[in-house]
Amino acid sequence: xxxxxxxxxxxxxxxxxxxxxxxxxxxxxxxxxxxxxxxxxxxxxxxxxxxxxxxxxxxxxxxxxxxxxxxxxxxxxxxxxxxxxxxxxxxxxxxxxxxxxxxxxxxxxxxxxxxxxxxxxxxxxxxxxxxxxxxxxxxxxxxxxxxxxxxxxxxxxxxxxxxxxxxxxxxxxxxxxxxxxxxxxxxxxxxxxxxxxxxxxxxxxxxxxxxxxxxxxxxxxxxxxxxxxxxxxxxxxxxxxxxxxxxxxxxxxxxxxxxxxxxxxxxxxxxxxxxxxxxxxxxxxxxxxxxxxxxxxxxxxxxxxxxxxxxxxxxxxxxxxxxxxxxxxxxxxxxxxxxxxxxxxxxxxxxxxxxxxxxxxxxxxxxxxxxxxxxxxxxxxxxxxxxxxxxxxxxxxxxxxxxxxxxxxxxxxxxxxxxxxxxxxxxxxxxxxxxxxxxxxxxxxxxxxxxxxxxxxxxxxxxxxxxxxxxxxxxxxxxxxxxxxxxxxxxxxxxxxxxxxxxxxxxxxxxxxxxxxxxxxxxxxxxxxxxxxxxxxxxxxxxxxxxxxxxxxxxxxxxxx
Amino acid sequence: xxxxxxxxxxxxxxxxxxxxxxxxxxxxxxxxxxxxxxxxxxxxxxxxxxxxxxxxxxxxxxxxxxxxxxxxxxxxxxxxxxxxxxxxxxxxxxxxxxxxxxxxxxxxxxxxxxxxxxxx
Ligand SMILES: Cc1ncc(C[n+]2csc(CCOP(=O)(O)OP(=O)(O)O)c2C)c(N)n1
Ligand SMILES: [Mg+2]
Numbered sequence: 001x002x003x004x005x006x007x008x009x010x011x012x013x014x015x016x017x018x019x020x021x022x023x024x025x026x027x028x029x030x031x032x033x034x035x036x037x038x039x040x041x042x043x044x045x046x047x048x049x050x051x052x053x054x055x056x057x058x059x060x061x062x063x064x065x066x067x068x069x070x071x072x073x074x075x076x077x078x079x080x081x082x083x084x085x086x087x088x089x090x091x092x093x094x095x096x097x098x099x100x101x102x103x104x105x106x107x108x109x110x111x112x113x114x115x116x117x118x119x120x121x122x123x124x125x126x127x128x129x130x131x132x133x134x135x136x137x138x139x140x141x142x143x144x145x146x147x148x149x150x151x152x153x154x155x156x157x158x159x160x161x162x163x164x165x166x167x168x169x170x171x172x173x174x175x176x177x178x179x180x181x182x183x184x185x186x187x188x189x190x191x192x193x194x195x196x197x198x199x200x201x202x203x204x205x206x207x208x209x210x211x212x213x214x215x216x217x218x219x220x221x222x223x224x225x226x227x228x229x230x231x232x233x234x235x236x237x238x239x240x241x242x243x244x245x246x247x248x249x250x251x252x253x254x255x256x257x258x259x260x261x262x263x264x265x266x267x268x269x270x271x272x273x274x275x276x277x278x279x280x281x282x283x284x285x286x287x288x289x290x291x292x293x294x295x296x297x298x299x300x301x302x303x304x305x306x307x308x309x310x311x312x313x314x315x316x317x318x319x320x321x322x323x324x325x326x327x328x329x330x331x332x333x334x335x336x337x338x339x340x341x342x343x344x345x346x347x348x349x350x351x352x353x354x355x356x357x358x359x360x361x362x363x364x365x366x367x368x369x370x371x372x373x374x375x376x377x378x379x380x381x382x383x384x385x386x387x388x389x390x391x392x393x394x395x396x397x398x399x400x401x402x403x404x405x406x407x408x409x410x411x412x413x414x415x416x417x418x419x420x421x422x423x424x425x426x427x428x429x430x431x432x433x434x435x436x437x438x439x440x441x442x443x444x445x446x447x448x449x450x451x452x453x454x455x456x457x458x459x460x461x462x463x464x465x466x467x468x469x470x471x472x473x474x475x476x477x478x479x480x481x482x483x484x485x486x487x488x489x490x491x492x493x494x495x496x497x498x499x500x501x502x503x504x505x506x507x508x509x510x511x512x513x514x515x516x517x518x519x520x521x522x523x524x525x526x527x528x529x530x531x532x533x534x535x536x537x538x539x540x541x542x543x544x545x546x547x548x549x550x551x552x553x554x555x556x557x558x559x560x561x
Numbered sequence: 562x563x564x565x566x567x568x569x570x571x572x573x574x575x576x577x578x579x580x581x582x583x584x585x586x587x588x589x590x591x592x593x594x595x596x597x598x599x600x601x602x603x604x605x606x607x608x609x610x611x612x613x614x615x616x617x618x619x620x621x622x623x624x625x626x627x628x629x630x631x632x633x634x635x636x637x638x639x640x641x642x643x644x645x646x647x648x649x650x651x652x653x654x655x656x657x658x659x660x661x662x663x664x665x666x667x668x669x670x671x672x673x674x675x676x677x678x679x680x681x
Contacts, residue, residue, distance in 0.1 A: 299621035
């Protein structure tokens with residue numbers, strides 16, 4: 001059979017249900033074969049969004065998302081989508097077309113060295129130059145994306161590979177990739193630390209979402225009487241309505257979460273890379289703390305926080321091993337009681353009825369009105385941090401955000417991918433006006449393919465987070481952070497694409513608007529016109545410690561975190 | 562000086578990927594030798610960097626690359642150096658212990674020379 005046919009059959013054999021892509025010259029042999037296939041094909045309006053849609057799909061389904069772009073500009077447009085997935089360890093197979101092998105390297109029309117471009121932003125990548133190896137390369141791509149620490153794999157396919165003859169034998173070739181090595185030598189040390197800890201705390205990261213270890217982590221937390229804090233990426237892995245779960249920590253985290261991090265004597269960190277947004281000034285982080293670091297990726301152990309007990313393995317397996325090993329657990333309920341008290345007090349009232357409308361009020365109503373299996377995605381900026389801080393994730397709720405790369409324009413296409421993966425769930429993108437303007441063309445994709453997601457736009461007329469930093473750290477000298485009038489009329493914009501849209505300016509109208517949007521069978525935008533002066537506080541300035549935390553209205557009374 | 566030895570798949574793009582890790586971590590590779598080895602379709606890369614801590618830091622990252630089969634630091638006793646010198650007297654090839662080669666190179670002040678580390 002021809003390479004193009006082989007490509008389609010290989011995708012079908014991987015049980016790919018949906019792919020996101022934009023065709024181009026070098027991909028036409030492949031698209032011609034897709035005519036015959038049952039794989040659903042979504043046509044985004046920009047390749048970056050093809051990447052984010054595949055990513056959103058993967059984060060919900062836990063299966064690799066597939067995205068496709070043509071050579072040259074298609075591939076360069078896709079880079080941001082792949083890089084975003086890479087930074088958040090999301091499994092993906094990204095396919096790019098390429099000019100024919102006999103002109104590769106000659107600056108042919110629409111040639112870009114996408115193999116080199118993708119290399120530092122993907123888990124692994126291939127350029128297929130020998131048709132004989134094409135089937136095994138595709139199989140390897142899917143395996144690598146979902147073995148060990150998940151990640152995007154890029155395959156660059158020259159057009160003549162699609163036209164070359166592939167034999168059944170080549171198609172049948174089985175492939176293997178090495179299993180990640182486990183290293184639990186430190187298990188006994190880790191158990192001893194947990195057993196003797198006076199003030200243990202568990203910090204979980206995105207790895208726990210991929211490994212689905214939330215239930216086990218709560219069991220462990222109850223056994224050792226430890227509070228659980230999450231990174232931004234882990235929001236949703238443990239139920240935020242449980243008294244021991246303190247929510248998101250870090251720069252814009254909840255004070256009680258940072259308090260537990262900074263005052264514990266033993267920290268069990270699971271599936272997290274200790275990002276600078278979590279740790280603040282690295283040298284101060286956990287200086288007085290004994291750290292047990294669990295990660296599936298051995299290169300993470302000791303990368304940012306050094307000299308600790310490291311356990312290499314997936315979160316689920318290691319947590320179960322810890323549970324099995326814990327025996328003479330010391331009961332020290334003082335710490336647990338204190339934290340539970342502080343956690344109760346750390347619930348500030350963000351049901352703000354002030355005008356102009358406060359963004360926190362919108363998040364409050366979303367938290368209150370969305371169903372227990374709703375999926376929330378976010379854009380990047382203040383919208384993302386308000387969502388992380390004030391939205392409560394429990395039950396089957398999911399929280400999907402670009403934590404690692406911080407890609408504006410991620411949330412909307414990711415919401416579309418998420419909705420495709422779980423069509424029965426309400427999916428809401430908590431958006432900023434700057435971010436949405438980067439990807440607003442995807443309303444066309446949403447309407448065309450009947451993907452009824454809700455965009456809850458926190459419209460402050462500013463690149464709000466940039467403004468906040470200019471206000472706090474650059475003497476309120478604002479440059480290039482305000483959208484001077486007229487910003488687009490977002491209601492008209494969404495309507496122009498055939499979506500439904502309403503504008504909300506009053507606190508009293510918020511709840512009803514949300515209820516209406518979630519019941520709609522069309523893509524739905526709510527343009528919440530919010531107070532542009534509102535900052536995301538509390539905030540620990542970058543590179544600083546909790547002592548320097550800017551508190552704002554935060555009622556925290558627990559003392560220095 | 563630390564010497565690192567890698568066993569890799571012998572195919573295009575591998576050097577770029579390996580060097581990419583050193584680049585990202587801002588580690589200057591002092592010397593590098595690559596060649597075919599006893600296993601078909603595999604190659605060995607031997608490279609040296611000055612800082613032990615940096616070498617230890619990058620090790621696991623290199624091991625995580627799909628095209629890298631093995632990667633280890635080589636103990637000092639197995640380090641070898643060689644150099645190719647060009648001076649008025651003509652070409653001169655040196656091999657030997659690191660100290661020996663360094664001593665001769667610096668003493669003979671050649672017009673041009675290249676020096677590399679190797680180990681096996
Ligand atoms: C693609 C991209 N460009 C620039 C930035 C830098 N940046 C971070 S937040 C932000 C402002 C976001 O504005 P908006 O989407 O309106 O959100 P708000 O902070 O106002 O809620 C910018 C420009 C980024 N994260 N991503
Ligand atoms: Mg904004």
